[in-house]
Amino acid sequence: MPSTLYAIGDIHGQKAELDxxxxxxxxxxxxxAEVVFLGDYTDRGPxxxxxxxxxxDGRDAGRNWTFLRGNHDRMFDWFMSDPLRHDPYMMVELYWLHPRLGGDTTLAxxxxxxxxxxxxxxxQADALAAVPASHLSFLRDLRMTHVRGDLMFVHAGIRPGVAIKDQTEEDLLWIRKEFHxxxxxxPKLIVHGHTPVDAATHYGNRVNLDTGAGYGKPLTAAVFEDGKVWTLTSEGRVPLDVSPA
Structure with a gap:
């Protein structure tokens, strides 16, 4: 039997879509089922x-689930740190609680x-009193990457030309243009989220599964099996073929 692995794109607080x-x-x-979550579990959604x-709950029940860190997860983690930390990668006028990023909705x-x-x-003082310690531990234990055979799962992407072992956390969480x-x-087929697209897309060297759940659009789950890729629908698997250039 071929080895089968599932991946879920950016969730952004959309519990109904996750279910x-x-x-x-x-x-x-x-x-x-073995499932890899690509990060950005919080912010924007309710x-x-x-x-x-x-x-x-899934982790504690022994599900075969792997959780990757997204940039929004790091922003939440850092906001809850002592001292409070801001992500230096963001534009100067932005901060985690800004409605554009959605930290205010997460805390709500x-x-x-x-x-x-x-x-x-x-x-922050109110948040430290309200957010369970188990949630803070979950955020701090998130992994940066997951590699399985010819697949590499990561939140944002990788910097081309740099060995996987030498990739920086900033690129793994934030990269866009150079990667896209x-x-x-x-070195492997890169499965990622971070940048919303209208539909899951296979570019040949990467697969983007962020389909805009953070903006109220449907969340995407994909299947990777024996070198092939599908998205999952209520009617079953739909082949995700390489998009024309």
């Missing part, structure tokens, strides 16, 4: 707390008001 694609995976592969609860799912003109330190523009072969 939907987990049901699709269970129907296709059973409760023992149910970040419930998303993390679901992932922790824990009952924390991050709006108005409240000082960040006061918001590169059409040559990578």
């Amino acid at each position: 939907r694609v987990l049901d699709l995976i269970q129907t296709d592969g059973g409760t023992g 149910d970040s707390r419930a998303v993390i609860d679901t992932l922790i 799912s824990y009952g924390v008001d991050a709006g108005g003109r409240r000082r960040e330190q006061d918001v 523009d590169y059409t040559g072969p990578h």
